[in-house]
Amino acid sequence: xxxxxxxxxxxxxxxxxxxxxxxxxxxxxxxxxxxxxxxxxxxxxxxxxxxxxxxxxxxxxxxxxxxxxxxxxxxxxxxxxxxxxxxxxxxxxxxxxxxxxxxxxxxxxxxxxxxxxxxxxxxxxxxxxxxxxxxxxxxxxxxxxxxxxxxxxxxxxxxxxxxxxxxxxxxxxxxxxxxxxxxxxxxxxxxxxxxxxxxxxxxxxxxxxxxxxxxxxxxxxxxxxxxxxxxxxxxxxxxxxxxxxxxxxxxxxxxxxxxxxxxxxxxxxxxxxxxxxxxxxxxxxxxxxxxxxxxxxxxxxxxxxxxxxxxxxxxxxxxxxxxxxxxxxxxxxxxxxxxxxxxxxxxxxxxxxxxxxxxxxxxxxxxxxxxxxxxxxxxxxxxxxxxxxxxxxxxxxxxxxxxxxxxxxxxxxxxxxxxxxxxxxxxxxxxxxxxxxxxxxxxxxxxxxxxxxxxxxxxxxxxxxxxxxxxxxxxxxxxxxxxxxxxxxxxxxxxxxxxxxxxxxxxxxxxxxxxxxxxxxxxxxxxxxxxxxxxxxxxxxxxxxxxxxxxxxxxxxxxxxxxxxxxxxxxxxxxxxxxxxxxxxxxxxxxxxxxxxxxxxxxxxxxxxxxxxxxxxxxxxxxxxxxxxxxxxxxxxxxxxxxxxxxxxxxxxxxxxxxxxxxxxxxxxxxxxxxxxxxxxxxxxxxxxxxxxxxxxxxxxxxxxxxxxxxxxxxxxxxxxxxxxxxxxxxxxxxxxxxxxxxxxxxxxxxxxxxxxxxxxxxxxxxxxxxxxxxxxxxxxxxxxxxxxxxxxx
Numbered sequence: 152x153x154x155x156x157x158x159x160x161x162x163x164x165x166x167x168x169x170x171x172x173x174x175x176x177x178x179x180x181x182x183x184x185x186x187x188x189x190x191x192x193x194x195x196x197x198x199x200x201x202x203x204x205x206x207x208x209x210x211x212x213x214x215x216x217x218x219x220x221x222x223x224x225x226x227x228x229x230x231x232x233x234x235x236x237x238x239x240x241x242x243x244x245x246x247x248x249x250x251x252x253x254x255x256x257x258x259x260x261x262x263x264x265x266x267x268x269x270x271x272x273x274x275x276x277x278x279x280x281x282x283x284x285x286x287x288x289x290x291x292x293x294x295x296x297x298x299x300x301x302x303x304x305x306x307x308x309x310x311x312x313x314x315x316x317x318x319x320x321x322x323x324x325x326x327x328x329x330x331x332x333x334x335x336x337x338x339x340x341x342x343x344x345x346x347x348x349x350x351x352x353x354x355x356x357x358x359x360x361x362x363x364x365x366x367x368x369x370x371x372x373x374x375x376x377x378x379x380x381x382x383x384x385x386x387x388x389x390x391x392x393x394x395x396x397x398x399x400x401x402x403x404x405x406x407x408x409x410x411x412x413x414x415x416x417x418x419x420x421x422x423x424x425x426x427x428x429x430x431x432x433x434x435x436x437x438x439x440x441x442x443x444x445x446x447x448x449x450x451x452x453x454x455x456x457x458x459x460x461x462x463x464x465x466x467x468x469x470x471x472x473x474x475x476x477x478x479x480x481x482x483x484x485x486x487x488x489x490x491x492x493x494x495x496x497x498x499x500x501x502x503x504x505x506x507x508x509x510x511x512x513x514x515x516x517x518x519x520x521x522x523x524x525x526x527x528x529x530x531x532x533x534x535x536x537x538x539x540x541x542x543x544x545x546x547x548x549x550x551x552x553x554x555x556x557x558x559x560x561x562x563x564x565x566x567x568x569x570x571x572x573x574x575x576x577x578x579x580x581x582x583x584x585x586x587x588x589x590x591x592x593x594x595x596x597x598x599x600x601x602x603x604x605x606x607x608x609x610x611x612x613x614x615x616x617x618x619x620x621x622x623x624x625x626x627x628x629x630x631x632x633x634x635x636x637x638x639x640x641x642x643x644x645x646x647x648x649x650x651x652x653x654x655x656x657x658x659x660x661x662x663x664x665x666x667x668x669x670x671x672x673x674x675x676x677x678x679x680x681x682x683x684x685x686x687x688x689x690x691x692x693x694x695x696x697x698x699x700x701x702x703x704x705x706x707x708x709x710x711x712x713x714x715x716x717x718x719x720x721x722x723x724x725x726x727x728x729x730x731x732x733x734x735x736x737x738x739x740x741x742x743x744x745x746x747x748x749x750x751x752x753x754x755x756x757x758x759x760x761x762x763x764x765x766x767x768x769x770x771x772x773x774x775x776x777x778x779x780x781x782x783x784x785x786x787x788x789x790x791x792x793x794x795x796x797x798x799x800x801x802x803x804x805x806x807x808x809x810x811x812x813x814x815x816x817x818x819x820x821x822x823x824x825x826x827x828x829x830x831x832x833x834x835x836x837x838x839x840x841x842x843x844x845x846x847x848x849x850x851x852x853x854x855x856x857x858x859x860x861x862x863x864x865x866x867x868x869x870x871x872x873x874x875x876x877x878x879x880x881x882x883x884x885x886x887x888x889x890x891x892x893x894x895x896x897x898x899x900x901x902x903x904x905x906x907x908x909x910x911x912x913x914x915x916x917x918x919x920x921x922x923x924x925x926x927x928x929x930x931x932x933x934x935x936x937x938x939x940x941x942x943x944x945x
Contacts, residue, residue, distance in 0.1 A: 527552030577624025
């Protein structure tokens with residue numbers, strides 16, 4: 152329990168000094184493997200190589216969930232699951248590796264997937280019998296072809312904590328993590344499923360390099376000492392303006408419709424235009440599958456937390472040229488604070504149609520509905536009031552918000568995408584989306600307030616609209632192959648509300664832009680990436696209850712350049728350096744109610760990246776420097792309209808380094824973790840942790856008594872931080888939080904899971920602040936909780 156001290160001193164939440172030692176050891180059975188069911192060979196078998204996409208493969212389709220590992224072991228597990236006879240010489244597959252097999256496959260397709268990286272192939276020896284042989288060597292020498300990856304970066308079914316496909320996060324070009332000259336973290340579907348990271352805040356809490364701050368019910372994400380930008384498949388979302396727009400719209404969104412979350416660290420002006428320099432969080436939706444798959448899951452946990460979902464995907468015609476996917480979800484939860492309750496619903500549907508061999512049209516809609524009560528949006532727990540009087544510590548269950556505070560929210564996001572692949576390797580994509588979020592009434596108030604004194608925001612509306620086009624492909628110049636990208640688009644974010652106490656407000660941001668980028672092969676090991684974006688933007692803030700409260704910022708021809716250099720130092724390791732800019736029109740106001748000038752930021756980054764174990768493991772180390780001008784720094788005062796007042800600070804420096812690891816370090820052992828250090832010249836920097844360590848890991852046993860059991864742990868540590876105003880303040884010492892998980896695959900279809908969050912029931916502060924007008928306030932972090940779940944795959 153925090154110690155009580157008199158005013159003029161800091162209050163400290165003492166952290167347990169935990170030393171966590173974990174050792175994962177496994178004995179891998181090496182040697183001969185022979186799987187037999189002693190089935191009689193049928194006459195007339197020709198011993199021809201199997202057909203990967205033949206009718207026999209489709210007719211035998213079933214769902215598999217097998218871990219990566221030694222090929223001999225993987226084939227043995229598969230033969231048992233598929234009910235086939237598989238005979239082979241152990242020397243033929245000695246020392247070879249098989250990828251994870253997670254999804255619906257025919258028998259032939261599954262075998263081909265398991266042996267995709269091996270010089271062997273399967274041949275049929277009977278109705279349910281197979282044997283292995285070496286692949287025939289080609290009789291003609293082929294010219295070496297360099298493949299730069301495919302556009303399929305789906306993580307669902309990979310079983311991995313890293314991405315094997317390309318990402319467009321930094322430049323719009325299809326680059327692997329190693330080829331991207333900026334820090335990029337990808338939270339895969341497997342990582343989210345293992346640790347039940349069900350909403351965006353759950354994911355950000357365990358994302359390397361990202362900090363999560365909670366003040367009452369309001370949640371904010373930060374990276375490298377700055378706020379982050381939110382996107383869905385490149386379409387901007389309004390996470391700025393008045394804080395509750397981001398706080399209520401996205402932070403609690405369930406991610407049942409999302410395949411992965413990509414986080415680009417640092418400036419991202421080339422693709423985003425205006426925004427925050429800390430990071431850009433981009434959510435990528437699930438897509439329809441060519442083969443049928445379906446799953447349902449239910450879970451129950453602490454504080455009456457219940458959730459049920461169903462996910463169905465597959466072809467809608469025999470040729471699979473029309474595919475669809477539907478996800479439905481319902482959830483209900485009482486938070487750990489008294490009176491806190493959330494009901495949520497999600498419906499997601501999408502279709503993909505192949506209009507020809509080279510053209511695909513996709514469209515879909517996401518519908519969300521959420522009802523919240525016991526909301527503490529602007530309410531934190533007071534430790535010292537504005538006069539410096541100590542108020543005492545409250546229990547973790549104390550809710551500073553009124554029981555009647557809350558909202559009903561409806562969100563509809565409609566999206567479409569048209570892609571065409573030209574014969575010369577070029578591709579074009581046109582993408583459009585429109586999101587509408589409505590709240591008829593948002594009720595705010597403290598626990599001592601009556602409903603008659605509520606602050607009510609009426610007809611709150613948030614719209615995000617975007618239209619984007621890009622064209623990219625290879626070009627030959629001076630005997631070398633280069634890649635070019637050109638694009639253009641327009642977007643608008645609009646939010647408005649009326650208030651029973653403060654009048655009406657309207658906020659709008661528009662931008663029209665064009666950009667280009669290229670990846671130029673200077674030498675075999677050296678690539679230069681250059682890009683430029685030109686943006687016309689307009690930002691309007693109308694606060695009608697403040698005299699002179701209408702502010703319009705407009706600029707044309709704003710340039711945001713990008714440059715990166717990647718040198719392949721070896722077969723597995725690349726060195727890189729990059730330069731990126733960003734700008735941000737601000738809604739922050741000074742004490743007189745004047746809107747601050749746009750913030751401008753630049754990020755410099757150098758580092759090294761590696762791909763190991765046949766690209767199953769990614770590692771990186773980076774050093775970054777960030778400079779921002781017109782940075783909004785809180786003054787601890789209020790604007791004439793009652794909002795927090797800020798002042799513009801130029802020449803703000805942030806610097807630090809990051810180490811990150813993600814992927815498979817041993818067959819069946821997945822790891823994702825990072826160590827991050829940030830420092831800043833801002834006077835408020837001490838309220839954010841300077842150092843963070845996050846590590847998530849899981850291990851799936853194969854064979855023996857623990858066969859089909861997966862266990863894992865996710866630990867996060869952060870250094871001390873503090874907040875103070877005058878001679879009063881609060882300090883949170885460094886602390887650890889650890890989560891545990893276990894999953895057992897009962898059979899091919901059914902798995903059972905248990906997750907424990909904050910297993911040691913660590914008592915810590917999730918947020919704190921201090922100012923002359925509100926005193927010192929804080930919010931507790933969540934106590935220990937347990938969740939049990941079951942998943943059935945059809």
